[in-house]
Amino acid sequence: MNRLTPLSKMLIATFVVASAVAAGYTRRDLLSDLLRSKPGVAPTTPGTPASPAVKPGIQVAAPLPGRKAITVALSQWPGHLALVVGNGGLTTQPGSAAAAEGLDVNVVFIEDAPSKNKALLDGKVDAVWETVDELPIALGTFKGGNVEVRSFLQIDWSRGGDACVATAEVKTVEDLLGRKSAVLMFSPDHTVFEFMISNSRLTPEEVARVRRNTSFSMDDFTYARILFGQGKIDVACLWEPDVTLALASRPGAHRLFSTADATELVADTLVARREFLDLYPELAVKLGRVWFAGVKKAEADKPAAARLIATACTRFRDELGYDATLKSFNWVKWSDLADNVRMFGLDGQPPAFDRVYNQADGIWINYPQAEIKDRFAPSVIRDDRVVRRIWEAEGRRIAAQPEKYQPGIAAKGEPLFTKPITINFQTSKSDLNSEDMAVLNQVVVPQVQMARGMYIRVEGNTDDVGDEEWNRVLSEKRAEAIVEYLVNRGVNRARLTARGNGSTKPVASNKTAGGRHRNRRSDILFIPAS
Structure with missing residues (x-):
């Protein structure tokens, strides 16, 4: 990577400051957004400006013959904008994929959670964007409005756009103990933060200490970045372009952990009322095909996609411009049909949707501020009908997604965090029984699958009894x-390696029964690609 000249640094800083709202805050669901209508919860700073006006949609009661219009609410986040490419703009243009499908797609931008969710509740839009990790909180709003919603299409994965930035002294996640962090509560970056501390060697008591040493903002997206730049904290979890600014604010600052490591942790989907999907299945399928066509076109010619987005989308046009728009594509992966087949579990594997949803649900339920009163199984939220029809129409054939892993990293790399687990092997045996598999399915397999950008070394350890x-x-x-x-559960073998340490790496004294029990463990080491 080239070193930046002073002028380059100044230009990057200027870009980040100018576009912080456009490319970061606009995509995110802030706690004040989610809770603004809840009694007893007040934001710590003023709310965001009013959302752009949207065209009234059609209240779903009975299907309209020949209907071809559909209104979709997106955010001005690069991961959402392949639909603009497939549509030729914010309204359907001649020669676009949407026009070829006979659709009239109206794209509107609604950035804050209560406004977009209310638009769906009121029938003013037909589909809205939702991050999967937001859903455990947001579903209460829809239930309160007596509306059933379904997630029916994945549109992106965050791939480096969300990160925890740390000082030079913080080299591993376990180093967070005794240090200070900051994060925007219930944002996707809070999800990133919780993933890394919950899958580390930190004990539950130590994880609680890390949380107590963490400053949570309810609504200020600049909070963590400013504290980090002022030297008041050691770790800031945030999203681009604030990640870039935070890295430039402290000598030695580095990306500790990001969605480039946990490549299947933060996902955006389209959500619609269940009645809409029931009454207008053809519209939903056509919208899905427009999305996939937009992804294919944008991937084939990213400069052309950037020019369109920087022209059609006001924040990209007025605040980022073409060059920054093109660079922003590196923060995300637009979800193609193969991604959606995996997201909804059509390939016979457990749905990626469930892993992401359960990860968030298991965290937020422990935060009283989330006010989660009803819990929902992910299987009743995801709706695979659109993706299934498109997949079956293509003969259930999807292009294989090549995974490129470098030899030697799993064996020699230094772990970013280590997850110890206890597998009760029978004496002198190495066979896994059903109870062992259940433990792995709960605390290892989902985490390894979400952290697809990392290598995994499994290390076996014993006490000092015996030869x-x-x-x-x-x-x-x-x-x-x-x-x-793990291989049998679909993990690429090239990511994995095994090592036996015997009794050479104790974590407790072998002089006590309790210590020997702690030393008889298996360690799951999560190793960054670089």
């Missing part, structure tokens, strides 16, 4: 058994 060489061999066989199980 040391036998302990090493046995611990390696047990680590290999876990690796084989």
Whole structure:
């Protein structure tokens, strides 16, 4: 990577300051947005400006013959804008994929959560954007309005656009203990923060201490970045372009962990009322095809896509411009049909949607501020009918997504965080029983699958009872058994390696029964690609 000249640094800083609202805040669901209408919860700073006006939609009661109009609410976040490419603009243009489908698509931008959710509740739009990790909180709003909603199309993965930035002294997640952090509560970056601390060697008590040392803002998207720049905290979790600004604000600052590591942790989807999907299945399928056509066109010619977006979308036009718009595509991955097949579990594997949803639901339920009164199973929220019809129309054939992993990193790399687990192997045995598999399915498999940008080393460990060489061999066989199980669950073998440590890496004294029990463990090491 080229070093920046002073002028380059100044230009980057200017770009980041000018576009902070456009490319970061505009995409995110802030706590004040989600809770603004809840009694007893007040934002700490003024709310966002009023949302742009939207065209009244059609209240769903009975299907209209020949209907071809559909209104979709997006955010001016690059991951959403392949639909603009497929539509030829904010309204359907001649020669576009939408025109070819016979659709009249109206794209509107609604940035804050209560406004977009109310627009869907009121029938003013037919589909809205939702981050999957927002849904455990947002679903209460829809239930309160007596409306059932369904997530029916994935539109993007965050791929580096969300990150935790740290000082030079913080090299691993375990180093957060005793240091100060800041994050916007319930944002996707809060999800990133929780993922890394919850899958580390930190004990539950230590995780609680890390949370107590974390400053949470309710509504200020600049909060963590400003505190980091002032030297008041050691770790700031935020989204682009504030990530870039935070890195430039402190000598030695670096990306500790991001969605470039956990590539399947933060996802955006389109959500619609269930009645709409029931009454207008053809419209929904055509919209899905327009999305996929837009992805294909944007991927094939990113400069052309950037020119269109920088012309049609006001914030990109007025605040970013063409060059910054083109660069912003690197923060995300537009979701194609293959991504959607995996998201909705049509490939026979557990749906990626469920992993992402359950990860967030399991975290937010512990935060009283979320006011989650009803919990929903992900299986009743996702609706695979649109993706299934498109997939089946293409003969259930999708282009394989090549995964490129470098040899040697899993074996030699230094872990960013380490997750210890206890597998109760039978004495002198390395076979996994059903209880062991259940443990792996709950606390290892989903996490490894979400962190697809990382390598995994499984290390077996024993206490010091018995022959040391036998302990090493046995611990390696047990680590290999876990690796084989992960491969059987769909994890790419090129990401994985096994190592047996025997008793050489104790985490407690072998002089007590409790200490020996802690030392008989398997460690799951999460290793960054670079």
